[in-house]
Amino acid sequence: MKVVIVGAGIIGASIARVLSQYEGLEVHLLEKCPDVGMGVSKANTAIIHPGHEDDPNKYPLRAKLCVRGNRLWHQWAKELEIPVKWPGELMVAIEEEDLKTAEHYLELAQKNGVPGARIIYREELSKIEPNVNPDAAGALWAPTAGQIAPWEAVIALVENAVENGVRLHTETEVRGIRIEKGEVKGVETNNGFIEAEIVINAAGLYADEISKMAGVDGFSIHPRRGEYYVFDEDAGPKVTRIVHQTPTPITKGVYVITTVEGNLMIGPTAQDLPEEAKEDTSTTKEGLDFVWEWAQKLVRKLPPKSKVIKTFSGLRPEPPDGRWIIEAYDDPWGFVNVAGIRSPGLTSAPAIAVYVVNELLNGRLDIKLTKKAKWNPYRKSMPRFATLPKEKRQQFIKTNPAYGNVVCMCKEVTEGEIVEAINRMKRIGIKTITLDGVKFRTLSMFGTCQGSYCRIRIARIVARETGIPLWKVSLKGKGTEYGIGDVKVLLRNSKEEKKNAE
Amino acid sequence: MQNDYDVIVIGGGPAGLAAAIKAKEYGLKVLLLENRDVLGGIPLQCVHPGFGLHYFKEDLTGTEFIYRFIEKFKELGIEYYTGSHVMKIIPVSDIEKRLEVITPQGLLELTTTTIIYATGARERHIFEIGITGHRVAGIYTAGEAQTMMDIDGIMPGREIVIVGSGDVGLIMARRFALEGANVKAVIEIMPYPGGLTRNIVQCLQDFNIPLYLSHAVTRIEGKERVERVIVSKVDENLTPIPGTEREIECDTVVIAAGLVPYLKVLEKIGVMIDPATKGPVVNEYLETNIPGIFVAGNALVINDLVDYVVEQGEWAAESAYLYVKNQGIPSKKWRKIAKGRNIRLVVPHYVSGDRDVMIYARVQKPEENVKIRFPEIEKEVKLPVVRPAEMVRIKLRREEIKKAKDKITMEVVPND
Numbered sequence: 001m002k003v004v005i006v007g008a009g010i011i012g013a014s015i016a017r018v019l020s021q022y023e024g025l026e027v028h029l030l031e032k033c034p035d036v037g038m039g040v041s042k043a044n045t046a047i048i049h050p051g052h053e054d055d056p057n058k059y060p061l062r063a064k065l066c067v068r069g070n071r072l073w074h075q076w077a078k079e080l081e082i083p084v085k086w087p088g089e090l091m092v093a094i095e096e097e098d099l100k101t102a103e104h105y106l107e108l109a110q111k112n113g114v115p116g117a118r119i120i121y122r123e124e125l126s127k128i129e130p131n132v133n134p135d136a137a138g139a140l141w142a143p144t145a146g147q148i149a150p151w152e153a154v155i156a157l158v159e160n161a162v163e164n165g166v167r168l169h170t171e172t173e174v175r176g177i178r179i180e181k182g183e184v185k186g187v188e189t190n191n192g193f194i195e196a197e198i199v200i201n202a203a204g205l206y207a208d209e210i211s212k213m214a215g216v217d218g219f220s221i222h223p224r225r226g227e228y229y230v231f232d233e234d235a236g237p238k239v240t241r242i243v244h245q246t247p248t249p250i251t252k253g254v255y256v257i258t259t260v261e262g263n264l265m266i267g268p269t270a271q272d273l274p275e276e277a278k279e280d281t282s283t284t285k286e287g288l289d290f291v292w293e294w295a296q297k298l299v300r301k302l303p304p305k306s307k308v309i310k311t312f313s314g315l316r317p318e319p320p321d322g323r324w325i326i327e328a329y330d331d332p333w334g335f336v337n338v339a340g341i342r343s344p345g346l347t348s349a350p351a352i353a354v355y356v357v358n359e360l361l362n363g364r365l366d367i368k369l370t371k372k373a374k375w376n377p378y379r380k381s382m383p384r385f386a387t388l389p390k391e392k393r394q395q396f397i398k399t400n401p402a403y404g405n406v407v408c409m410c411k412e413v414t415e416g417e418i419v420e421a422i423n424r425m426k427r428i429g430i431k432t433i434t435l436d437g438v439k440f441r442t443l444s445m446f447g448t449c450q451g452s453y454c455r456i457r458i459a460r461i462v463a464r465e466t467g468i469p470l471w472k473v474s475l476k477g478k479g480t481e482y483g484i485g486d487v488k489v490l491l492r493n494s495k496e497e498k499k500n501a502e
Numbered sequence: 503m504q505n506d507y508d509v510i511v512i513g514g515g516p517a518g519l520a521a522a523i524k525a526k527e528y529g530l531k532v533l534l535l536e537n538r539d540v541l542g543g544i545p546l547q548c549v550h551p552g553f554g555l556h557y558f559k560e561d562l563t564g565t566e567f568i569y570r571f572i573e574k575f576k577e578l579g580i581e582y583y584t585g586s587h588v589m590k591i592i593p594v595s596d597i598e599k600r601l602e603v604i605t606p607q608g609l610l611e612l613t614t615t616t617i618i619y620a621t622g623a624r625e626r627h628i629f630e631i632g633i634t635g636h637r638v639a640g641i642y643t644a645g646e647a648q649t650m651m652d653i654d655g656i657m658p659g660r661e662i663v664i665v666g667s668g669d670v671g672l673i674m675a676r677r678f679a680l681e682g683a684n685v686k687a688v689i690e691i692m693p694y695p696g697g698l699t700r701n702i703v704q705c706l707q708d709f710n711i712p713l714y715l716s717h718a719v720t721r722i723e724g725k726e727r728v729e730r731v732i733v734s735k736v737d738e739n740l741t742p743i744p745g746t747e748r749e750i751e752c753d754t755v756v757i758a759a760g761l762v763p764y765l766k767v768l769e770k771i772g773v774m775i776d777p778a779t780k781g782p783v784v785n786e787y788l789e790t791n792i793p794g795i796f797v798a799g800n801a802l803v804i805n806d807l808v809d810y811v812v813e814q815g816e817w818a819a820e821s822a823y824l825y826v827k828n829q830g831i832p833s834k835k836w837r838k839i840a841k842g843r844n845i846r847l848v849v850p851h852y853v854s855g856d857r858d859v860m861i862y863a864r865v866q867k868p869e870e871n872v873k874i875r876f877p878e879i880e881k882e883v884k885l886p887v888v889r890p891a892e893m894v895r896i897k898l899r900r901e902e903i904k905k906a907k908d909k910i911t912m913e914v915v916p917n918d
Contacts, residue, residue, distance in 0.1 A: 283635065397604070411879070412587070471657070482658075487656055
């Protein structure tokens with residue numbers, strides 16, 4: 001049986017991995033960008049939520065799959081060597097009356113089966129998180145909360161899925177879905193027709209458009225934008241726990257976290273954008289000012305603004321009424337929506353993938369799937385030279401001197417790692433090696449100087465390894481090339497124009 | 503106890519090369535470590551003239567200037583590694599520092615009596631100057647654009663807006679114009695230019711490139727690549743004035759918003775940093791608070807002329823020589839150079855009165871017909887004009903310094 005998954009974000013990649021465990025399936029993972037995980041999945045708060053934020057009566061799937069997803073990530077992160085940590089989360093009640101709100105979420109934690117959540121008060125709060133606002137009344141403490149590197153999660157999932165037989169098609173945009181006699185037959189793409197009996201729509205912000213192609217109308221996805229600040233790795237004081245505040249009717253507030261890479265990060269905003277703004281990942285002064293103002297209330301002290309090394313924004317796909325659309329249909333048979341996966345989508349991704357396969361494919365569509373006798377659940381992470389012990393480093397350089405050439409000074413990333421990232425991209429079938437792809441795999445260009453020293457050095461390596469001219473190396477695919485030609489291109493063009501005019 | 507080297511010079515640009523050459527001439531056992539795969543540093547990508555006017559009394563290009571040092575360096579047979587990176591410095595004692603170095607030949611553990619840190623500076627980037635908007639292609643720092651054009655021979659873009667009027671920004675404006683690009687504007691947030699006057703004339707006026715003072719780029723917009731920037735006037739607090747926004751269409755934004763000494767490895771071992779220079783606090787030997795670690799060039803303070811960078815490199819080499827010879831810098835009563843009226847930064851920070859010392863300073867704002875005054879030692883130097891872009895360089899004589907009790911204030915006062 002042939003299956004097409006539309007979208008290689010965290011949801012599509014998770015589904016691909018789960019499907020790769022089954023016999024007799026030919027799974028095609030389609031992605032319109034040159035690389036995986038470059039949409040919603042790469043720019044968010046990267047928290048593995050405990051599961052106490054959703055009312056099970058209102059959002060039954062969100063409530064259920066979040067708690068399950070949190071548990072599953074423990075295993076998945078280990079198998080796939082995804083950077084992850086489990087610091088727990090504090091929903092801080094700044095004023096006494098906010099404790100009532102915290103209690104409401106404690107009730108939800110109980111209803112949803114979240115382990116270990118409880119209310120703590122000022123004294124314990126400052127013990128658990130010394131940098132929290134010392135005037136805060138208390139918090140809902142949820143020890144099961146975790147943090148993950150979201151882009152690496154997608155990369156790891158896809159690497160593992162491809163290892164187990166899934167085929168990745170990047171730069172492949174779905175233009176239509178062929179349906180005959182109420183049954184899915186395949187997808188039309190810019191790279192031709194791909195036959196499939198099952199089409200799983202995990203297209204993130206564009207899931208509404210894909211669904212329309214299958215004739216399943218009636219919902220639209222609009223982007224909700226969140227803006228963030230990231231501080232330099234040496235900027236503190238940092239927080240140990242995930243810190244946010246009890247939501248108010250006006251705002252959910254912001255998070256203050258220390259990322260798995262070790263940078264303090266604050267955000268996000270939650271700004272609803274019009275449906276057509278699905279690419280508007282710009283930052284705004286208003287948004288960033290809001291983040292700063294609210295983050296200040298949460299902690300004792302923020303680092304100075306001069307220690308900010310990056311601001312960014314990400315979009316979340318917001319479905320109508322906030323309800324995830326995870327459904328299979330009788331007509332057209334074979335079309336499956338996994339749409340509008342807003343927060344806690346990253347947390348729930350593994351559970352969503354299992355749910356789609358068990359409840360929808362095996363259950364609703366009654367496809368009898370059997371597990372492969374042999375399936376490799378493991379994936380090795382990229383070597384991080386800077387974190388290796390001395391003897392290991394020496395050994396790496398001996399086998400490959402490129403590991404002795406530090407290209408990115410801030411994050412101490414070596415040429416060996418850059419080349420390894422490029423090779424891994426090629427191995428999963430990526431056609432255009434982008435600088436963003438290298439960046440998210442190696443963490444080069446992630447440090448203090450944000451690539452102002454090393455971007456060109458990395459671009460040279462990409463040009464060398466892919467055999468294209470340096471200026472054609474792109475940041476994120478077509479239209480984002482590093483340069484416009486050789487240095488005489490403009491003078492030559494204007495000379496020719498003059499000649500032609502004569 | 504014998505260390506592997508008397509001095510290890512970190513950085514093979516003008517400061518590092520000058521330091522290594524001088525140290526070798528003093529008879530020290532020298533090793534130089536360079537991160538790139540060639541010696542020379544930033545001047546390698548500087549094809550414009552203006553180098554060496556003081557040092558060689560000649561007007562050279564950056565490449566010509568640095569070539570002379572590379573030649574001399576190689577003539578002297580000084581040991582060096584390219585493609586090397588210092589991961590860690592361990593100050594074991596005042597006369598032993600251990601370095602962990604990565605090179606393509608393997609990991610090295612080296613010991614040395616002194617270190618001259620000459621790693622230069624990094625460029626301030628878009629996220630440090632409060633520009634919001636889209637993170638798209640077509641945004642470069644000036645140094646990156648310069649590397650692209652003059653090392654790699656590729657053209658970054660067609661329609662250029664340059665953010666910042668420091669020398670690097672001005673040089674790049676001309677460089678883009680020479681290759682047929684349309685440089686639409688140089689935007690400067692301050693009410694005065696950030697670069698040398700000669701560069702304003704030769705790089706902007708001669709090419710009819712408009713300079714907007716008291717303006718800021720607040721936002722970059724575009725889908726895949728830059729399509730336009732939003733520019734506003736700013737008030738005296740450098741805050742954008744609402745209602746003054748306008749768009750400039752362009753496909754390239756070049757950030758030339760200044761340099762910051764790059765001291766990552768030193769910061770990790772507790773070297774004191776001066777918030778004004780963003781470089782280390784040093785005494786008249788260019789020595790940091792860690793004995794035997796000296797700093798020179800743009801890692802010490804952002805210089806406007808390469809000649810000063812070289813001067814500091816040689817100065818640090820002399821210091822390293824004295825340090826090795828005397829097993830350290832003698833104990834002294836240090837006098838602090840205090841910043842007075844209209845002085846933004848000053849280096850070195852401490853002087854003793856045992857030797858003549860060159861003082862480098864920058865002013866906060868331009869002022870005409872002034873005196874640089876050191877009231878405690880009754881010294882005055884008349885200057886027709888001072889500008890933030892141009893370093894003030896004044897030599898204090900040892901007998902002058904000795905007149906001060908515990909501090910020497912440096913201030914700019916009107917010359918009346």
